[in-house]
Amino acid sequence: MINSTRHAALPFCVLAVLAAFTAQAAAEPLLEEVVVTAQKREQYLSDVGIAVTAFSGEDVRRLGFSDPVDVAAQTPNLNINNTFSNSIANVSIRGIGLNDYAVNNNPPAGIYVDDVYLVSPAMLNFQLFDLEGIEVLKGPQGTLYGKNTTAGTVKFSSRKPSDEAEAYLAVEYGRKDRLLMEGAGGGQVAPGLGVRVAAQTVQQGEGFQTNRTTGDDVGEIDRTAWRIVVDWHPADAVEILATLHGGQDSSDPPLLNVNNILDPSDDLFFEDEFSSAGAGPLRQDIESFGGSLSINWDLSEQWLITSVTGYEDFSRYYQEDRDGSALIHLDGFYDNDIEQFSQELRATYIDERLVLIFGGFLGWDEVDTRDQFDSRDLLPLFGLAGTTGVGNFYNQETETKALFGHSEWRLNDSLRLNLGLRYTDDQKDFSNAFTFIVTPDLATGGGFLCPLRPAGDPAVVNVFDGFQTGCYPPVESDYKVSDLSGKVGIDFTGISGTLIYASASKGFKSGGFQGQLAFNPADLAGFEEEKLYAYEIGFKTRLADQRVQLNGAAFFYDFEDLQFYGPLFDSPFGPLFGIANAGDAEVMGAELELIWIAAAGLDVHLGLGLLDTELTSSFLPGVAKGSELPNSPEVNFNARVNYEWRLSDGLGGNLLVAIAYKDDVSYDIVRQPGETLEDGYWLVNARIGISGADAPWSLYLWGKNLTDERYRTQVLTSSVGFGESWGEPATYGIGLLYAW
Numbered sequence: 001m002i003n004s005t006r007h008a009a010l011p012f013c014v015l016a017v018l019a020a021f022t023a024q025a026a027a028e029p030l031l032e033e034v035v036v037t038a039q040k041r042e043q044y045l046s047d048v049g050i051a052v053t054a055f056s057g058e059d060v061r062r063l064g065f066s067d068p069v070d071v072a073a074q075t076p077n078l079n080i081n082n083t084f085s086n087s088i089a090n091v092s093i094r095g096i097g098l099n100d101y102a103v104n105n106n107p108p109a110g111i112y113v114d115d116v117y118l119v120s121p122a123m124l125n126f127q128l129f130d131l132e133g134i135e136v137l138k139g140p141q142g143t144l145y146g147k148n149t150t151a152g153t154v155k156f157s158s159r160k161p162s163d164e165a166e167a168y169l170a171v172e173y174g175r176k177d178r179l180l181m182e183g184a185g186g187g188q189v190a191p192g193l194g195v196r197v198a199a200q201t202v203q204q205g206e207g208f209q210t211n212r213t214t215g216d217d218v219g220e221i222d223r224t225a226w227r228i229v230v231d232w233h234p235a236d237a238v239e240i241l242a243t244l245h246g247g248q249d250s251s252d253p254p255l256l257n258v259n260n261i262l263d264p265s266d267d268l269f270f271e272d273e274f275s276s277a278g279a280g281p282l283r284q285d286i287e288s289f290g291g292s293l294s295i296n297w298d299l300s301e302q303w304l305i306t307s308v309t310g311y312e313d314f315s316r317y318y319q320e321d322r323d324g325s326a327l328i329h330l331d332g333f334y335d336n337d338i339e340q341f342s343q344e345l346r347a348t349y350i351d352e353r354l355v356l357i358f359g360g361f362l363g364w365d366e367v368d369t370r371d372q373f374d375s376r377d378l379l380p381l382f383g384l385a386g387t388t389g390v391g392n393f394y395n396q397e398t399e400t401k402a403l404f405g406h407s408e409w410r411l412n413d414s415l416r417l418n419l420g421l422r423y424t425d426d427q428k429d430f431s432n433a434f435t436f437i438v439t440p441d442l443a444t445g446g447g448f449l450c451p452l453r454p455a456g457d458p459a460v461v462n463v464f465d466g467f468q469t470g471c472y473p474p475v476e477s478d479y480k481v482s483d484l485s486g487k488v489g490i491d492f493t494g495i496s497g498t499l500i501y502a503s504a505s506k507g508f509k510s511g512g513f514q515g516q517l518a519f520n521p522a523d524l525a526g527f528e529e530e531k532l533y534a535y536e537i538g539f540k541t542r543l544a545d546q547r548v549q550l551n552g553a554a555f556f557y558d559f560e561d562l563q564f565y566g567p568l569f570d571s572p573f574g575p576l577f578g579i580a581n582a583g584d585a586e587v588m589g590a591e592l593e594l595i596w597i598a599a600a601g602l603d604v605h606l607g608l609g610l611l612d613t614e615l616t617s618s619f620l621p622g623v624a625k626g627s628e629l630p631n632s633p634e635v636n637f638n639a640r641v642n643y644e645w646r647l648s649d650g651l652g653g654n655l656l657v658a659i660a661y662k663d664d665v666s667y668d669i670v671r672q673p674g675e676t677l678e679d680g681y682w683l684v685n686a687r688i689g690i691s692g693a694d695a696p697w698s699l700y701l702w703g704k705n706l707t708d709e710r711y712r713t714q715v716l717t718s719s720v721g722f723g724e725s726w727g728e729p730a731t732y733g734i735g736l737l738y739a740w
Helices: 010-024 057-062 068-073
Strands: 052-056 078-082 089-093 109-113 131-138 152-158 166-174 178-190 193-204 209-211 221-235 238-249 283-298 303-321 331-350 354-374 389-410 415-439 460-463 466-470 475-492 498-509 530-543 548-569 576-599 602-618 635-648 651-662 681-692 697-704 712-718 721-726 731-739
Touching: 052 057, 057 131, 068 078, 068 089, 078 712, 089 109, 089 152, 178 731, 415 498
Parallel strands: 109 152
Antiparallel strands: 052 131, 078 089, 131 152, 166 178, 166 731, 178 193, 193 221, 221 238, 238 283, 283 303, 303 331, 331 354, 354 389, 389 415, 415 466, 415 475, 460 466, 475 498, 498 530, 530 548, 548 576, 576 602, 602 635, 635 651, 651 681, 681 697, 697 731, 712 721
16 A cells, blocks of 8 residues: 555645635636436536536646546546456446456446446446537436446447537657557538548557556556447437447557465565566457437427437456466456347426426346456365366346336426336346356266266356356346335525535446355355435536636435345355345435636636445454545545637647546455555646647647555455556647648
8 A cells, every 4th residue: 555645745735736826817717507308308516416526628638547446436426347357347436336257246336328327337438539528427327217226327428529610639649659649520411411420549569567467557458449429310309319330449458466375485576566477368348339329309399208228238358367477377368249128108298387298118138157266376276186277157137117207397486396106127037047067077077066967967068268157056036026116396596596416316327146156055045135315405507707616415315125246245265256135335425516717818726525334234254343435535525627628719728637536445354354455546647738829739748646555446355365456647638630
C-alpha cells in the first residue's frame, strides 16, 4: 500500500492558481442548462428529482475518457474497478456492487447503451467514443427502466446524425507508442434521413509491465470499434432510430503481481509493481456485435409511443497467468459466449399537470462458458499427482418479464407527487454445470477430487491435453422469482431556482447461480434475490446570479439478503470464489456537486461523495458482522477546472485540469485480509492546447496520473496468494483534432 500524503496539497494548489484567472476575465459568464433523459424524456437536469451526474460528449472527449474507470473518477460515489484485469468492469454506485468476474450474473448497477440494457459488465468494452453523453443515475431504478436494479444506472448515448453535414478526425500519440485514431461523420443523405458513421482504434506497441520469465513487455493494445447510426423520419410524427455497432479487442491481458506463497523466487521482485513472472501464454480475443431499433410515434400532442428493440452477440476468449510465477500453478483461460435480445414498449402522456409513463419489458439472454486452469505444478502438492488442470462448464438461459409505470402529478404550482410501480418476473435455467479435472491419461490423477472412470463413461471427454473427467453428474437447476417494487416521491419548487425532493423506493435484484469452480455440487444450488429499501432527500439550486449550480443529496439504504461475491467456498486446495447471500446491510451517505461559471471562459466542477457502510447481520462464515462493504471508500472527491482564453483574433488557448481522490478502500472483506486494504490516493490529469478561434481544429498536450501515483485497482486471493492489479503510471502525449 502506498502513502499518498506527499501529493495531498498539490490539487488545492492547482485549483488556487487557476482560480486566480477569475480576476482577469471581463465578459459576463452564463450557466447553461444541462439536458438529460433520466426520466425517459428530455428535461433540464435541475428539474429532475433524482441524483444524476451528467457528461456531454464534449466532456468525454476533453477529459480523455477511454475506459469506464475514467467516468467513475469524476462522479461522486461511483466506483468502477477492472475486476478481471481489463476485460470486466465492476460498477458500484453508493457502495452497491458485485465483484463477480463470471459473466453470467447481472450487476446491481444497470448499464444501458442507447436505451438497451447490457446483461453482463463484460460487454462494456467499446462504448466510449463519439457519444452524445453519459448519465449516472443513483439509487434504485425500475419504474422507468426495462431492467430493475438496486444500485442505479449508467447510460451511454451515441451521437445522432446532425441536420447539417459534419465530420471530425482526432489523432493522439503518447507514451509507450500509444496511437489513438477516432473519426465520425454524417448528416442528411435524403429528406428526413440522416446517417452517422463513427470508428475508433487504439494501438499501443509497448506495455508498462515486464514479464520476468520471458523478458517481454506486457501491455500492448489492439482495440477497434465502429458504429453506424441511422435517423429516419418517414412522417412528421414518426422517428425511427437504428444503430449497428461492433468491436474487437486483441490486447494483452495484464499480468497480476502475486507474492506467490509456493514460489519464494519472486520475493525479491514483489515490490516492483509492474514486474511479474508469468509463465503461461497471454491472449485476449473479445468480439462484440449488436444493434438497436428505437421507434417514437407521436399519436397526439399528449401521447407518445416508444419501442426499443436490442440485440447483442458477445464472445470472449481470455488467457492469463494468475500465479505470477514461472511455475504453472494457475494459468487459466475463459471461453464465454453471450447472446441477448430485449424488447421494451412504452406509452407516455404529458400535459400541464400530469405525466404518465407505463410500459413492458421482455428480455432473453443465454450464456455459455468453459473455464480452465492449467495447474500441473500446483495440484501434485495437494496429493493429485497426474492431474494437470481443473475447470468448469455451464449454460445459463434467462428470461425477464416486467410491467412498470411512472407518474408525476402536479398538485399545485409548488408541489409535484411522483409515484411508480413495477412487477418483475425472472426465470433462469442453469444446465450442464459441472467441474472437471484434466489428466494426461485415465490411469492417473483424480484423487479425492474426482473418481477415476472408464474410457467409455460419458463424463470422460478427449481434449487436446489429455482427458477431461467430470467430477459429478451435470447439475440442472432453475430459479424463478416475481416481485413488486415501486417508488413514492415529492418535489417542491416553491423557492425560485430551487428544487427540493424526497423519495422512498424499493429496489430488487433477482438471484441466480454462480459461474465458478465448485467441487461440491451443493455449492451450485444458487443464491436468492436481494432487496433494497432506499430513502433519499436532495436539492438542486441556482446561486450567484445564475452562475452557480449546487446539487446535493443524502440517503439511507436498508439492504436485505445482500448478494456477496468472494472466496467463500472451501476446496481441497484453498478457497474458491462464489456468490452467496451474505446477510443484511445498511448504507448511508451524501453527495455534493457544484458547477461554477467563475468568469468568461472559466468553469469549475467539484464533487464530493461520502459513504458509511456496515454489514448488520451475516449468514456466512468468515464475513463478520460490522464489516464495511468492499469497494466503498468513505470519502471520494473530484474536481475539474476548464479555462479558455483568446490568444489572438484567430487563435485561442485552453487548459483543463481534472483531479480525483479515493479514500482508503477494502477490495475483499472475507476474513478481513489486511492485504486487500488500499490507502487513499490522488490522481491528476491535465490537457493544454491551442485551437482555431471558431474551433475547427485544436492541437493539445495531454497527461494522465501526472504525479505518477502507485495504486492498486483490485486485489483477489487464490490458492497461491493475493494477486494485485495496479493502475497505470504517468502517461502523456500529443493530440490533434480537426472538424469540418
